[in-house]
Amino acid sequence: MATPVVTKTAWQLQEIVAHASNVSSLVLGKASGRLLATGGDDCRVNLWSINKPNCIMSLTGHTSPVESVRLNTPEELIVAGSQSGSIRVWDLEAAKILRTLMGHKANVCSLDFHPYGEFVASGSQDTNIKLWDIRRKGCVFRYKGHSQAVRCLRFSPDGKWLASAADDHTVKLWDLTAGKMMYEFPGHTGPVNVVEFHPNEYLLASGSSDRTIRFWDLEKFQVVSCIEGEPGPVRSVLFNPDGCCLYSGCQDSLRVYGWEPERCFDVVLVNWGKVADLAICNDQLIGVAFSQSNVSSYVVDLTRVTRTGTVTQDPVQASQPLTQQTPNPGVSLRRIYERPSTTCSKPQRVKHNSESERRSPSSEDDRDERESRAEIQNAEDYNEIFQPKNSISRTPPRRSEPFPAPPEDDAATVKETSKPSPAMDVQLPVPNLEVPARPSVMTSTPAPKGEPAIIPATRNEPIGLKASDFLPAVKVPQQAELVDEDAMSQIRKGHDTMFVVLTSRHKNLDTVRAVWTTGDIKTSVDSAVAINDLSVVVDLLNIVNQKASLWKLDLCTTVLPQIEKLLQSKYESYVQTGCTSLKLILQRFLPLITDILAAPPSVGVDISREERLHKCRLCFKQLKSISGLVKSKSGLSGRHGSAFRELHLLMASLD
Template identity: 80%
Template sequence: MAASVATKTSWKLQEITAHSSNVSSLVLGKSSGRLLATGGEDCRVNIWSVNKPNCIISLTGHTTPVESVRINTNEELIVAGSQSGSIRVWDLEAAKILRTLMGHKANICSLDFHPFGSFVASGSLDTNIKLWDVRRKGCVFRYKGHTQAVRCLRFSPDGKWLASASDDHTVKLWDLAAGKIMFEFTGHTGPVNVVEFHPNEYLLASGSADRTVRFWDLEKFQVVSCIEEEATPVRCVLFNPDGCCLYSGYQDSLRVYGWEPERCFDVVLVTWGKVADLSICNNQLIGVSVSQSTVSSFVVDLSRVTKSGSGLHGPIKDDRPLAQPTPTGSSLRRIYDRPSTTCSKPQRVKHNSESERRSPSSEDDRDEKESKAEIQNPEDYKEIFQPKNSITRTPPRKSEPFPAPPEDEPVIVKEAAKPSQVVDIQTPLPNQENPDLVQRPPIASSTPVTRAEPSVIPAARNAPIGLKASDFLPAVKNQSQCEIVDEEAMSQIRKGHETMCVVLTSRHKNLDTVRAMWSTGDIKTSVDSAVAINDLSVIVDLLNIVNQKASLWKLDLCTIILPQIEKLLQSKYESYVQTGCTSLKLILQRFLPLITDILAAPPSVGVDITREERLHKCKLCYKQLKNISNIIKNKSGLSGRHGSAFRELHLLMAVFE
């Protein structure tokens, strides 16, 4: 009897060979539940319609395995992050690359689209979270706080917050407009794999490798409840659209949870294995799993699943009396305050407006020309992404639920043709001009650039410059399109001007602070204050003065400045790198012989406090220089002026080889 119920409640829909190599990431579209994106070790991103055997679009451009993918709310854009740290955004309707975003130093582990604005958040193995403006191709802000890889990112339904889950066992909540952390949730004893906001209430769920699901109150910032002692790690979670329960995917089952009090309402046996993502449509839950190059899809009929304490099957694993069911529409906590708007979906960026164009840098232009969207199945592509009335497009048709197979017949498994076996129909790439309104500084990368540009975000800044809370809210469409374009153009121009004024005002204030210390004659205290300000532009201004008078350099100064020089040498700004090289050369010429001699000298007899202090400073400087020598060695092969400067420093630092 149990087997019969299980057969009716869940079934395997399809199995496809998604890539020519292992699948490294996959995600479902959350609007239709019918769009599937897979990323592979073959460096491709393939787009599928669930329950159809052939790939619709194959996206190329990444040069390392694709480790994270995400589809936006309208299922019009897709973002993919690679093992090397690069991020690419494609427009699925136009079948072309939209943006290439560079800046992370390691694998991209997590991505998410903002529900309203043109923003993408990325989390990396380098422990950083970055917020990108897709329209203007820039990194808006960097959120630092995690100490290990960031495995999952989710924007709140109202677009004001960002939740992050990490291998460091924590969940953090960030305020986007303020650009700072709101709270850190601790309690998990293993890496946190996934986080998900309740669709209506101030409630957050997190699933971990410690085999627990925790629920967090976002008003009181405390744990609501914890589901413990499940058999396998939590792989993915999803709230029911009305917020009545949480679905959690495990190795061999789907579990349905309530949180006040914590209880398991139902368990559905599903042999999906490494389930990676869940989506809901037509009262059916769609789950996708991966095994090497194979992707399987499964369906659970939610009409046969118990979602509350008064259901068909009754509560599971819980003998406590049930709390009174909460009336529909009521809530135990605050509801997200979504602003009223007549705009039913986020406003799309117009790519053909002359007022919005700017020429991309040659490097980005070349990179984007090498990225292609190859339409593999023209019929499905036109049906899904290019209907006659594109304004009312609804990605893959979702009018009918997936039919369950007969109980006495096995599920027919279809295998897709591999991308390499399908005849590629190349679409001509459109003009790759960027639709940006203002010039933005180049995105930070691991290779130095050959020109200096003003920094958009000073290091001492605690909030994103040029952004306000309204940037993270849906726009109200109450004017003609022409008026909106003109107004937006002027707004962006003013925003750039205000940004530069804020940068210069902040820098002037910081320099006044350092100058006040400098005027007392205490150079060390002045340098200490500059470092404490945490603004590299101030460090550069100070070093440009100190470099003019070598006698100002002391061993004490070296221990403070060397960590800052390490940052300057890795900067994307030419002037910063140049100043860092000059200061390092002076330190090596003046102090390296002294440091090596003191470290090589035999230990003294008796107590000599002055000598011990000097020895301690020399050991600290030696360690710092050793770290810098690795950077110098890696950059000594560069061409141009910087290359020759790094080669000269490499010779001076031969003692560290």
């Protein structure tokens, strides 16, 4: 009689070199458990298929180390936050950058996708939580309340709440539609590293560096139970899909817990060190850990995890695997989340009509998105994972098979499975990587016609929020094609008004140009100011700024009041021109102005000196007036924020 082969409960799948420098973050796709995203100090985000040695795709664009990454539920989008505070969203199926979001002033430590709406939440070391609408590239809301870095964010299964965990030892629950904090859960005595919602009930779990896991009732807002004695800081927890237990990735072990009452069902030894993320697929738990530039993946067979240590009196149930057990009917369930019947995935290009959204995208965002790319490293694996799927089967069938376990007594198999694979050195050539596009297998799907352009809101400015935004979009019948007359009418709408505006501007510029040809720059600027049209002043300053030698002290007295108006303009091009002109004035004339004003009074009458002194006093007064405005805007983020900070430093001598 042959001896049956006993397989392992847990084993290592593989170890790969994930980045050219240290790995700083990683995440597993929760739907398949097969997709892995890693972020590194090399400023890249790399995608991998679990148990395959080669990188599928490398995403570039960040200019500082990637601090956090997150995949959306259908595994079609990925978001990454960097040390500089910038956030980028990539469309994995189209292999291209989708959005660049700017607004945080420090490291982005945590990210999460909304389960139904097209939103991303981000938590930062600047203590702020921001909610972003990735369709309109705008910040919907900023949640302030934490006093230290926000380490983890999770949306509730129904998409109505957001839970946050931070280094200030607190867990907070936020109401998305009301835009305010619902409750703060105290109790942890160390930084809180992770929070997870129960998949069905109003229950929240939080793990902390104080080596405890706490369970919170979201109806009564009180602690349900507390599990103590973890072997180290709690960094990763995951509820079983049916909600029967909680898995905790501890140092070199997996622990399985219940919470009513609190107890440990099982402990599985896994040599994974500090595991960073967990996912479940096909009764297998996948865990991933990283050390320096290496990433390791491990598997735990959940069918072999039993209820040892439980308080149940039934010895048969105690020996059953957790995956085969039924919920205890004696425990009353809490309120169940009400989920919509459908879900949203990728952002749809929609047209918005609110006045706050009729603004042009900033050129800095455009530049960031041009410089961000998705480079396909392995076309075969890319096509296998991201080829077009139908609504019934999101992933190819062969990817849904469980990972085979190596025999316990076959050491060679285990060693071969965990053999490192230098994936960064293997790059298959893919044509036309400079212009990221779908592979040839995907180009057969025609692009939708008549797709309206996105009109994003001003960066980081709240753009409004409705409860309906957090529910799946309702499909509306497509509009019939416009007939030629209607189409022409739509095109010509507003044409007459714009024609009048541009004609008037051209006439005013002709007037200024006529004076300019005489060679009197001061009179040209005076005439532009007299027209009382800032657009003409901007056009003229854009010319003068190109030749610093044209600037004179008497020109400054005329231009400085106009610069103050430009710096307060809602148009980015006006602000940019104002900053450039002010910088030229400060560099060329501020030392001269301060020296003349500090000089002792002259003996006798010197008309030219008195005129120069009068101009310097006038310029100094105008610069003092502008300095307050510059100081107030120096805290802005993005390119204009850095320009105002530079101007603020140049104007320090005014104080």
